[in-house]
Amino acid sequence: MGLFDRRVAIVTGAGRGIGRAEALLLASEGASVVVNDLGGGAAGDGADQSPAQQVVDEITGAGGKAVANFGSVSSFTDAEALVQQAVDAYGQLDILINNAGILRDAMSFSMTEDEWDAVIDVHLKGHFATTHFAGIHWRARSKESGEPVNGAIVNTASESGLYGNAAQANYAAAKAGIASMTIVTARELERYGVRVNAIAPVARTRLTEAIAGDHMKPKENDFDRFAPENVAAVACWLASDLAAGISGQVVKVQGGVIQLLEGWRPLTEATADKPWTIDGVEGVRDTLLAAADGSIPPFFFPSPDS
């Protein structure tokens, strides 16, 4: 018996990197998987069916169940067709892993409209489009049966988005938006029995190889800390019934460390019983900034000993 026997999953951007590892792990645990990938370049240019098809061949070659989908997650038409393909091929949808992504880094003063739009389109709209159509499917199923559907969404955020990495205003805005959307949709879909969580991964893929260089290579006498498979385990745990009751959360995975991340929340408080004035705010600055002592998470890339 596999953990995902009789479960039907979509993984977006599953032709390479983290998504590929997620699709393979789901399938090895018995899920029927729709392997979505547009197959473009790391910046989102072009299209190629071979990455998604290769993952499908790998899964079916090992005795698993998978079909390929070559649509773009940033298109509502393609996202609707993607959910419909899961239903047509396997009868329903249970798990949606939103993972597809690209990078077009530039400092905010140099970033072009195209660079902004492309990244927001693939990540933020790409998460929303699939979630929208999966939500329609789950809502209809739940209303028809009168039962919760036991569905799960796992989104893909990023530390870079949540903590802020220079030259990634587009990516950070999208990833922070995805983290917030995770909370919103967790609240919306709870009534239909759907959990929504996100991961903030760090892994060796084509998106990080150029930047992180040797740091992410496997080291002797250690496990392969930055293998995409290491991230896939966390995503698939969140997607599984083992994580029942967990929703609206963001879990970071980097090497051998997993962390529950917390979003915007009040850190300190200063109060007044009269209208605020500029001088009044200045008067409580020490109270307001009391906790701004460097405890703010500083960084995106892994430290050498992680």
Ligand SMILES: NC(=O)c1ccc[n+]([C@@H]2O[C@H](COP(=O)([O-])OP(=O)(O)OC[C@H]3O[C@@H](n4cnc5c(N)ncnc54)[C@H](O)[C@@H]3O)[C@@H](O)[C@H]2O)c1
């Ligand atoms: N690798 C890391 O350390 C890291 C860190 C933080 C977040 N992430 C996120 O993890 C996710 C996976 O990234 P990865 O590192 O595996 O990169 P990757 O480039 O190896 O894989 C991303 C896949 O998404 C596909 N894709 C791109 N645009 C698409 C579209 N419009 N529709 C369908 N598929 C599309 C690509 O073809 C590619 O195969 C991304 O969302 C990325 O932002 C990765």
